[in-house]
Amino acid sequence: MPANPGPIEGLPVWQRLHGVQFHKCELQLIKDKGTGLVATEPLSLVADEEGFKNDRPLLTVPRGLALSAEAVREYANVDNHFRELLNATGHETARGKIMLYLLVHLVRSRQTPSDSHRVAASPWTDYIKYLERDGLLPSMWSEGERNLLQGTSLEQAVAAKRNSLNQELEELCEKTKQLDFWNELFWEQRKISFEDWALVDAWYRSRCLELPSSGDAMVPSIDMANHSYDPEAYYDEDSDGDIEILLRPGYSVDPGKEVTISYGKLKRASEMLFSYGFIDKAYSTDEMTLMVRSFEDDPLSRAKEHIFGGMPTVQLRRTDGVLKWHSPFLHLMCLNEEDGLDFRILQDNEGGRQLRMFWQDKDVTERAADFEELTREHELCSVFRLRAVSILLQQMVDQLGRLRRAPQYEDGNPIHVDASDLRPVCVQAAATLKEIEGSLLEATVAALEKEQQDLLADERVKAYLGSMEEAPMGTAPSNAANEDVDFS
Numbered sequence: 470m471p472a473n474p475g476p477i478e479g480l481p482v483w484q485r486l487h488g489v490q491f492h493k494c495e496l497q498l499i500k501d502k503g504t505g506l507v508a509t510e511p512l513s514l515v516a517d518e519e520g521f522k523n524d525r526p527l528l529t530v531p532r533g534l535a536l537s538a539e540a541v542r543e544y545a546n547v548d549n550h551f552r553e554l555l556n557a558t559g560h561e562t563a564r565g566k567i568m569l570y571l572l573v574h575l576v577r578s579r580q581t582p583s584d585s586h587r588v589a590a591s592p593w594t595d596y597i598k599y600l601e602r603d604g605l606l607p608s609m610w611s612e613g614e615r616n617l618l619q620g621t622s623l624e625q626a627v628a629a630k631r632n633s634l635n636q637e638l639e640e641l642c643e644k645t646k647q648l649d650f651w652n653e654l655f656w657e658q659r660k661i662s663f664e665d666w667a668l669v670d671a672w673y674r675s676r677c678l679e680l681p682s683s684g685d686a687m688v689p690s691i692d693m694a695n696h697s698y699d700p701e702a703y704y705d706e707d708s709d710g711d712i713e714i715l716l717r718p719g720y721s722v723d724p725g726k727e728v729t730i731s732y733g734k735l736k737r738a739s740e741m742l743f744s745y746g747f748i749d750k751a752y753s754t755d756e757m758t759l760m761v762r763s764f765e766d767d768p769l770s771r772a773k774e775h776i777f778g779g780m781p782t783v784q785l786r787r788t789d790g791v792l793k794w795h796s797p798f799l800h801l802m803c804l805n806e807e808d809g810l811d812f813r814i815l816q817d818n819e820g821g822r823q824l825r826m827f828w829q830d831k832d833v834t835e836r837a838a839d840f841e842e843l844t845r846e847h848e849l850c851s852v853f854r855l856r857a858v859s860i861l862l863q864q865m866v867d868q869l870g871r872l873r874r875a876p877q878y879e880d881g882n883p884i885h886v887d888a889s890d891l892r893p894v895c896v897q898a899a900a901t902l903k904e905i906e907g908s909l910l911e912a913t914v915a916a917l918e919k920e921q922q923d924l925l926a927d928e929r930v931k932a933y934l935g936s937m938e939e940a941p942m943g944t945a946p947s948n949a950a951n952e953d954v955d956f957s
């Protein structure tokens with residue numbers, strides 16, 4: 470898929486220099502996938518009396534080249550400037566450490582001998598020149614390309630990712646302003662940009678492996694192997710900690726054919742596109758996650774969101790043609806004071822004040838995600854369910870409409886994009902995602918319509934709706950949910 474996989478001709482020299490060994494395979498450019506591992510001789514792993522055994526790994530990378538949190542700490546021990554930077558940013562996670570290291574070496578890879586404030590080089594300074602830079606993860610797509618995701622589950626996810634990348638960069642600026650060396654290099658000389666930070670984040674997400682002993686790590690050359698759900702090979706660490714690619718038992722590969730590994734368990738299409746920049750339609754789980762919108766005029770919405778704590782989402786999943794949805798927040802969102810939901814401010818043991826949530830006078834603050842269960846025995850259970858189904862149906866219809874429409878601004882005006890600015894791989898990936906998620910949304914709408922009809926035929930629902938019609942003005946439940954939802 471990468472359009473610009475870098476000048477890999479120079480890579481074998483780098484690999485020889487740093488002890489990377491290939492056996493019966495090499496790196497080659499592969500159509501629509503960038504660089505990949507390809508067999509140069511017949512590969513097969515058949516069992517002898519001792520069972521299956523690789524006589525030699527297809528690829529071996531010395532452990533000292535792996536970029537893990539530990540490796541970054543070791544580098545910081547010998548490089549004073551980097552140690553100062555790492556301490557100032559306070560990065561505790563493997564992601565933070567690895568991204569900072571990559572950023573610094575990205576800057577270094579562009580420096581010339583005449584530059585001031587030179588960063589100490591490492592094998593990674595040269596290796597990253599071979600890494601894909603064209604930004605095929607959606608967080609790096611151009612604005613026009615990101616507009617192609619309108620109506621998909623990635624629309625908000627990508628916007629949120631870019632916001633958080635921006636915030637991280639601002640924090641980095643804040644924390645390094647007082648460090649002379651890095652302030653001069655990063656901010657005075659303007660050697661880094663948002664695109665650089667987004668690029669190292671994309672490298673981290675799409676190229677890191679989980680190693681048995683060192684956890685998340687980028688391993689140069691192993692990270693050139695492409696993914697398949699039925700891979701011929703796998704990666705492992707040997708007894709010295711070196712990282713290797715080995716053929717899987719029972720598999721054989723003809724010369725000229727690609728050797729793939731697995732990037733992990735089956736994922737949804739949006740996750741694959743988000744983290745790896747491609748979708749394998751035949752192998753993606755039939756599910757998606759969307760945000761649920763609170764009622765704008767629900768006076769309890771802030772309290773509900775506060776107590777719920779997590780993201781108000783709905784998960785849609787189709788298994789063997791059967792559509793299921795799951796949204797703990799939606800079940801809470803549909804309830805109001807007239808139903809028996811209540812919020813109280815209580816004093817805790819330390820004298821502080823705490824917001825607590827009550828359902829039928831019982832404190833259920835810790836069970837905010839359990840309202841489907843909590844309302845199951847209630848006499849109006851099917852009424853509550855009808856509210857949830859109707860709200861979700863409306864939101865899914867809106868979502869589907871948005872997905873099917875050409876990109877437009879919030880005010881409804883169409884967004885004009887010059888098609889020549891859109892990379893074909895992005896257009897294709899967005900179209901595939903829309904096809905997968907559009908089909909799932911259509912099935913969701915159909916399933917919700919059917920459930921809504923069934924609920925409207927329920928005797929208790931009919932009685933409830935009838936009582937609401939008969940109730941004199943002002944005595945019907947005045948809840949936000951009922952006002953918003955047209956049960957008909």
Ligand SMILES: C[S@@+](CC[C@H](N)C(=O)[O-])C[C@H]1O[C@@H](n2cnc3c(N)ncnc32)[C@H](O)[C@@H]1O
Pocket residue numbers: 470471474501502503504505600601605675676692693694695696697744745746747749
């Ligand atoms: C770990 S890298 C693999 C090496 C990469 N091909 C390169 O040129 O550097 C992961 C990236 O390779 C590409 N890739 C891996 N497996 C793929 C596949 N099955 N189909 C399309 N692209 C794939 C995607 O761009 C992904 O983000």
